[in-house]
Amino acid sequence: xxxxxxxxxxxxxxxxxxxxxxxxxxxxxxxxxxxxxxxxxxxxxxxxxxxxxxxxxxxxxxxxxxxxxxxxxxxxxxxxxxxxxxxxxxxxxxxxxxxxxxxxxxxxxxxxxxxxxxxxxxxxxxxxxxxxxxxxxxxxxxxxxxxxxxxxxxxxxxxxxxxxxxxxxxxxxxxxxxxxxxxxxxxxxxxxxxxxxxxxxxxxxxxxxxxxxxxxxxxxxxxxxxxxxxxxxxxxxxxxxxxxxxxxxxxxxxxxxxxxxxxxxxxxxxxxxxxxxxxxxxxxxxxxxxxxxxxxxxxxxxxxxxxxxxxxxxxxxxxxxxxxxxxxxxxxxxxxxxxxxxxxxxxxxxxxxxxxxxxx
Amino acid sequence: xxxxxxxxxxxxxxxxxxxxxxxxxxxxxxxxxxxxxxxxxxxxxxxxxxxxxxxxxxxxxxxxxxxxxxxxxxxxxxxxxxxxxxxxxxxxxxxxxxxxxxxxxxxxxxxxxxxxxxxxxxxxxxxxxxxxxxxxxxxxxxxxxxxxxxxxxxxxxxxxxxxxxxxxxxxxxxxxxxxxxxxxxxxxxxxxxxxxxxxxxxxxxxxxxxxxxxxxxxxxxxxxxxxxxxxxxxxxxxxxxxxxxxxxxxxxxxxxxxxxxxxxxxxxxxxxxxxxxxxxxxxxxxxxxxxxxxxxxxxxxxxxx
Ligand SMILES: Nc1ncnc2c1ncn2[C@@H]1O[C@H](COP(=O)(O)OP(=O)(O)OP(=O)(O)O)[C@@H](O)[C@H]1O
Ligand SMILES: [Mg+2]
Numbered sequence: 001x002x003x004x005x006x007x008x009x010x011x012x013x014x015x016x017x018x019x020x021x022x023x024x025x026x027x028x029x030x031x032x033x034x035x036x037x038x039x040x041x042x043x044x045x046x047x048x049x050x051x052x053x054x055x056x057x058x059x060x061x062x063x064x065x066x067x068x069x070x071x072x073x074x075x076x077x078x079x080x081x082x083x084x085x086x087x088x089x090x091x092x093x094x095x096x097x098x099x100x101x102x103x104x105x106x107x108x109x110x111x112x113x114x115x116x117x118x119x120x121x122x123x124x125x126x127x128x129x130x131x132x133x134x135x136x137x138x139x140x141x142x143x144x145x146x147x148x149x150x151x152x153x154x155x156x157x158x159x160x161x162x163x164x165x166x167x168x169x170x171x172x173x174x175x176x177x178x179x180x181x182x183x184x185x186x187x188x189x190x191x192x193x194x195x196x197x198x199x200x201x202x203x204x205x206x207x208x209x210x211x212x213x214x215x216x217x218x219x220x221x222x223x224x225x226x227x228x229x230x231x232x233x234x235x236x237x238x239x240x241x242x243x244x245x246x247x248x249x250x251x252x253x254x255x256x257x258x259x260x261x262x263x264x265x266x267x268x269x270x271x272x273x274x275x276x277x278x279x280x281x282x283x284x285x286x287x288x289x290x291x292x293x294x295x296x297x298x299x300x301x302x303x304x305x306x307x308x309x310x311x312x313x314x315x316x317x318x319x320x321x322x323x324x325x326x327x328x329x330x331x332x333x334x335x336x337x338x339x340x341x342x343x344x345x346x347x348x349x350x351x352x353x354x355x356x357x358x359x360x
Numbered sequence: 361x362x363x364x365x366x367x368x369x370x371x372x373x374x375x376x377x378x379x380x381x382x383x384x385x386x387x388x389x390x391x392x393x394x395x396x397x398x399x400x401x402x403x404x405x406x407x408x409x410x411x412x413x414x415x416x417x418x419x420x421x422x423x424x425x426x427x428x429x430x431x432x433x434x435x436x437x438x439x440x441x442x443x444x445x446x447x448x449x450x451x452x453x454x455x456x457x458x459x460x461x462x463x464x465x466x467x468x469x470x471x472x473x474x475x476x477x478x479x480x481x482x483x484x485x486x487x488x489x490x491x492x493x494x495x496x497x498x499x500x501x502x503x504x505x506x507x508x509x510x511x512x513x514x515x516x517x518x519x520x521x522x523x524x525x526x527x528x529x530x531x532x533x534x535x536x537x538x539x540x541x542x543x544x545x546x547x548x549x550x551x552x553x554x555x556x557x558x559x560x561x562x563x564x565x566x567x568x569x570x571x572x573x574x575x576x577x578x579x580x581x582x583x584x585x586x587x588x589x590x591x592x593x594x595x596x597x598x599x600x601x602x603x604x605x606x607x608x609x610x611x612x613x614x615x616x617x618x619x620x621x622x623x624x625x626x627x628x629x630x631x632x633x634x635x636x637x638x639x640x641x642x643x644x645x646x647x648x649x650x651x652x653x654x655x656x657x658x659x660x661x662x663x664x665x
Contacts, residue, residue: 084560086560
């Protein structure tokens with residue numbers, strides 16, 4: 001069983017501070033949905049509103065189509081996995097996992113059996129009699145997931161559950177979480193400030209900034225077609241140029257910058273002022289000769305070899321720092337330090353975007 | 361310490377501490393302990409042939425039986441054993457009531473109250489402690505008086521028809537006074553223990569569907585157990601050993617064991633028996649606390665935390 005979640009014009013105020021501003025999201029049943037955003041943007045607040053620890057100041061939250069206003073966390077079909085897991089240290093693992101069943105009055109023998117099933121599901125068979133303190137970080141993680149799954153929630157809410165783990169384990173647990181989600185078919189709402197995590201795991205991603213949802217799309221769209229400057233800059237790297245839009249036509253426009261005038265794709269609602277041009281480093285090329293369009297003369301100032309690609313920092317004639325990337329296909333020529341070259345990019349791969357959607 | 365204060369000062373501090381421990385704590389207690397095994401004799405006979413060690417002083421507690429009845433069942437019991445049992449019983453009652461009062465307040469202070477108002481709350485709880493224990497006991501004596509404010513208030517709101525003689529109702533006055541005097545000794549250890557519980561655990565339990573009482577029973581109380589145990593030991597020992605409150609707020613029918621000891625010292629001038637009684641109180645209370653801790657599966661090391 002899994003349920004969809006709808007947030008309609010949801011706001012949350014702490015005193016005079018608005019932590020979540022007019023959020024509208026529809027998470028589909030069985031979907032893996034991530035909220036991605038920098039620290040303090042209101043991700044946890046959204047999750048706490050869905051799980052029932054905070055009531056929204058305005059707006060409606062529906063779980064499986066039903067308005068959950070006024071329902072306490074213990075009356076909602078959601079299970080929250082806390083940022084610090086919040087396992088119960090005084091209970092053995094099996095009691096931790098079946099705590100939700102214990103409060104529902106399930107007898108002990110059934111609970112023991114259920115605990116063993118869930119431990120097998122999360123790949124920890126036989127750990128039931130250990131104490132929490134005897135487990136490693138990744139194992140605790142899995143116990144937390146098993147504990148949440150035990151109550152057969154229709155929605156799992158995960159608040160940066162992997163942030164405390166080291167890189168290797170994090171990558172392993174990503175795959176594991178995704179597999180568990182597919183196996184159980186439960187709707188997952190996942191919170192993270194790690195863009196790699198959000199892009200790799202999710203069916204769809206909602207990018208947030210300062211309490212507002214900036215864009216909701218599948219991971220590819222988020223990366224390839226960001227709707228505004230915040231999303232473009234937060235998800236992946238970008239070279240940013242300030243300037244002015246000139247003669248927009250057919251989704252393209254000229255963009256006058258101190259480095260010259262470039263042709264680029266015109267993003268939605270980017271007609272007026274306060275817009276910038278965004279070009280990803282991996283969409284740039286470096287060449288000895290000037291290209292036909294969108295070409296900037298630069299001096300190479302730093303070259304760093306990253307293995308699968310080569311990251312290059314170049315300085316333009318106006319002194320701006322520009323980043324470029326060359327894929328290492330085994331025969332790529334690496335430009336020397338101090339070389340004078342031209343950086344160019346396709347008009348299709350450069351986007352003119354408004355700033356973030358924020359208050360004021 | 362040696363490096364910080366130099367050898368001279370360190371030696372002095374160590375000597376002072378040793379002096380304090382030895383001369384002011386150990387020696388007087390050992391003297392009393394030794395005396396408790398010797399008979400009470402006229403001065404000329406001290407050191408004489410009758411001055412021998414025995415348990416006679418301790419066995420005096422079994423003298424002079426009285427008839428008592430409980431739940432319609434009457435029995436005869438040595439009067440001092442009776443006093444002792446009641447002292448233990450009412451000390452336990454005080455401990456339980458202190459816990460019942462302190463736990464909700466501790467939980468409220470640790471998990472619910474706005475952190476900004478907490479210092480004010482703590483100050484309000486502390487201020488009564490600055491007033492001397494005697495004054496506080498007398499304050500209750502006034503409150504509980506026949507024509508005092510408590511009766512006036514209860515009459516005013518119509519809860520009683522005639523004033524009640526609170527301080528003449530067995531142990532009522534003593535119990536009220538002891539609770540008031542020692543409740544903070546329960547509150548602060550419990551508060552510390554509850555406060556150290558991660559709020560996320562409470563929320564996790566609620567999120568998993570636990571009703572509020574289950575959250576307390578399975579999450580908060582087990583976590584707070586060491587604090588509750590150390591608070592209980594303190595309140596129990598202090599209550600059983602209190603002399604001031606029972607002598608001020610006691611009634612004609614309430615005798616506390618410390619009062620019996622006091623009478624041996626001051627009225628009978630029999631220091632030997634008084635010491636024997638005092639050590640009996642101390643050791644039996646210790647045994648009692650140890651049994652209680654064993655029953656509740658609390659370790660001594662938990663309490664020291
Ligand atoms: N109880 C509260 N009272 C007042 N302000 C709060 C409260 N909870 C959160 N905030 C504020 O709301 C904003 C959003 O907080 P939230 O915890 O949702 O951020 P987050 O996106 O989860 O950040 P992080 O990635 O650091 O966990 C923050 O600026 C925070 O200071
Ligand atoms: Mg957070």
